Structures are given as structure tokens and as C-alpha cells.
Amino acid sequence: NAGVTQTPKFQVLKTGQSMTLQCAQDMNHEYMSWYRQDPGMGLRLIHYSVGAGITDQGEVPNGYNVSRSTTEDFPLRLLSAAPSQTSVYFCASTRPGAYEQYFGPGTRLTVT
Amino acid sequence: AQRVTQPEKLLSVFKGAPVELKCNYSYSGSPELFWYVQYSRQRLQLLLRHISRESIKGFTADLNKGETSFHLKKPFAQEEDSAMYYCALSRTGNTGKLIFGQGTTLQVKP
Numbered sequence: 001n002a003g004v005t006q007t008p009k010f011q012v013l014k015t016g017q018s019m020t021l022q023c024a025q026d027m028n029h030e031y032m033s034w035y036r037q038d039p040g041m042g043l044r045l046i047h048y049s050v051g052a053g054i055t056d057q058g059e060v061p062n063g064y065n066v067s068r069s070t071t072e073d074f075p076l077r078l079l080s081a082a083p084s085q086t087s088v089y090f091c092a093s094t095r096p097g098a099y100e101q102y103f104g105p106g107t108r109l110t111v112t
Numbered sequence: 113a114q115r116v117t118q119p120e121k122l123l124s125v126f127k128g129a130p131v132e133l134k135c136n137y138s139y140s141g142s143p144e145l146f147w148y149v150q151y152s153r154q155r156l157q158l159l160l161r162h163i164s165r166e167s168i169k170g171f172t173a174d175l176n177k178g179e180t181s182f183h184l185k186k187p188f189a190q191e192e193d194s195a196m197y198y199c200a201l202s203r204t205g206n207t208g209k210l211i212f213g214q215g216t217t218l219q220v221k222p
Contacts, residue, residue, distance in 0.1 A: 031208035042212040
């Protein structure tokens, strides 16, 4: 099992550009989440999903879009990148009722 | 408001010294508490959770509901314990959403 995979590993964007961060898991987990990690602020939840076709907002959803068409994939879209979105993005997955979340390796995004 | 607070950004100790990483929380309800660890160049991974009451890599954490704390302790630090540690909570039974603290970097010096 590859677990949770994320692409790309690194990305540099200019202000106003859009892009999609990819996340996939091969563990048949229903729950998937996106977090951003910023120094001094820990990880904050952006969006999450409890199954295909079901998504909801987390703590910091503005400027991000998600959709979940399959159990395996949960892409995160930046609609119009801003310097404030410079961060490390982590995707995670888990099963309902399970106690452990499995994290991907992260995507380091810089917006200039 | 639901919040997790880790008051120390950096904790630096010598090898063999005791370690205590502090975590306080505020939550209306009955949360589940966790400690996650991120070693250099590795993924964030679960270290332990309060329900299991187990010791992992020599670390233990006790949930104190009166003080709303979940401090992580180890009696004798090792160099390989150097990492970023995050305290996190979720609503009982729903671990799809975690609320994280700010994180504490533990540096164990030889």
C-alpha cells in the first residue's frame, strides 16, 4: 500500500494563478481532510470529506475549493493564489470510528 | 471555543533528562486527545491517544479533565526523540476532523 500520496511535493505560484493539489489514498478510507501547516499556528483544517460526494468546510476554507468524486481522491483547488496561502499542505485520511489519521508527505507551496 | 494550546515553541533538554511537553485544551463536550509527532523528513504520525493509556517509545500522557490538560512525558530523553510534537483533539467518535495545537519542537542535545 502506498498509503496517502500527494503531488506535487513543491510548487511556486504567482499571485492570481490557480492550481490543484492532488491527494490520493489506497486504504479505502471514507474520511479525508486537508490541513495547512504554518509556523506558530500548527495545522489548521481547510476542508474535509466523509465520503464521495460529501464535503464540508473546516476552520480556514476561504480561497480553497474541494470536491470528492471517488473514495480514493480528494483534490484541493486554489482558485486565485495569494501570498497568504504560502504554506505546507497536508492531506490525511481515516476510517469512521478509527482513532488514527494517516497523513501524506505534504506539498510545500510558495506564492510570490 | 474549541482550542488546543501548547505554550512552548521550543523545548531543549540534554539526553537522559526528563521531558514534559505541555498541552491544554478547551472543549465543550467529551473530546479525544492525541499526540502526533513529526520527525525530520518524515510524515506526521500518531504517537499516542488518551483512551489507550499506553506508553509508546517511553512516552506517556495522562488526561486531566479538571485541569483540561494532556501533557506528554518521558522520564529519560533520547536524541532520537528530537522532533516536532503536536497535541490534537477531536470530538469523540469522529476523528475525521482534528484541532491541533501550535506544536512544540523538542531538541535533545547529546
